Amino acid sequence: MDNSCISIRHVDKQFETRSQIIQALSDINLEIRPNEFITFVGASGCGKSTLLRILAGLETHSDGEILLHDQPIDGPGVDRAMVFQHYSLYPWMTVMQNIKFCRQLKVISDTVYSQSDVEAASGRADALLNLMGLKAFTESYPSQLSGGMQQRVAIARALMPRPDILLMDEPFGALDAQTREVMHDLIRHVHQLEKSTILFVTHDVEEAIYLGSRIVLMAPRPGRIDSIYEVPLPDRRHQDMKLEPEFIELKREILARIRETSGVQTDLDQLSRLTQGAQAGQGRVG
């Protein structure tokens, strides 16, 4: 337990609406090791985003404890950066200004003492721009960039203060399939390079397997952890692995489990009977 980076123990979260209390998270227990890449999947309403937002300090849990290097979390912190699905960039700032945004904040500027630190920060911004393939867009504004480019800026901005933990809430959910594949390889590369712990929420099972070293499958009503899968893939990944039998087998298993836990079922027989009925009806009219 000593080598855990994050310890989540018996965490509960209730939402109170006007008419009822909703159990968003129920008895969540998870130990996360440093430099792990954990992906969270599950049917909608399973609380995966809520859990991530609690870890970010943007929301509070109702019960249980969350320890970060043996310290309980208290609000957001520079050690945990978050990447959102969209609309999080500052449209009035250039790409460079967005990435350097954290330099304006007191928590960070207080820790800078010497000129060499300032230069190092400048170097880091340049390095991140290079890493993300944004060199040509340094002076562009977010509105001039494609959705994929915007997410690259958001990731670079989150990495700027060297966070221990990167929290990603469906960051590629709004991107097209091709851009998403490029981003997958990019974020794997970032993970290897920066040695940060990444917690990644997604509804795309293939994405979850391709990126993660462990997959946490959550189930709704009440939001809970259903099962945890180890991904049998090496650290260095490439797109062809998605077609290998073990990948497909794991995908099949996870998809089936999500379907079972979601409580929503598609009855194909029922559907085909409906279609036949409709066709018969059409025949009579025609």
Added chain:
Amino acid sequence: MNAKVPYEAVKAPLRPARKKSTWWVIRGDLPRRTSVILATIGLCTPFVIWWLYTAAGLANPLFMPGPGQVVERIWSWWNGDGLLTDIGISTYRVMAAFLISAVIALPLGLYIGTFRPVQSTLEPLIDFIRYMPAVAFIPLVMLWVGIAESSKILIIFIGTFFQMVLMVAEDVRRVPMAQIEAAQTMGANRAELIRLVILPSARPAILDTLRITVGWAWTYLVVAELVAANSGLGYAILRAQRYMHTDKIFAGILLIGLIGLLTDQAFRWAGRRAFHWQKR
């Protein structure tokens, strides 16, 4: 098995497309030249109709003067009747009221839009007051403030301030939560969130609010100059009524409209300059 189909095989013979008009396309585009022409037609048509109507002698000039008569009146007003002073004093009243209301409404709106307790305390009250007609406050304003310059400014202020606060609050509330939360996860404190995220993000919307409310300030001018004024465009209109100078009424109304249009365009231009990073 490979199911590639040779592309040449699927090419259909070319049939000339019918050229479709883009005129009535829903939310369609319009060339800039066309839209300028249309705007000019829209602006000029009422004047042409007015001119034709009066030139044909269909109207009693006492009740409806022609454009020529009105232009003549503006000329003589400018030359001997102190038009510039009237414009000056009216602009001063409108701008003073507008600026005072902006100075109070901007911070107040920012607080209402940012902090729920402030919103809960003040919003219902402001909503209530803003439905009270500003015109009905005239007797009270005269009793309390008298008939000095401040009373006119106060009436325009009452007409614009309460609307402005609520609109600024709404502008501030519209700042995307993701922008705020992103700064929070980078360690921004409350003051930094307001100064570095909320304010800059809401700026374009706030400028738009100012542009709209300055127009409302102008519409309250005539009402405000009911209060024992002896100068100003609104006062001139009211006095012209007494002497049946319909051409001067026309002139005054048109001048106020023109000044309003110019102010509006100035705000739009400033917005385009300052917020060039916006997607248009």
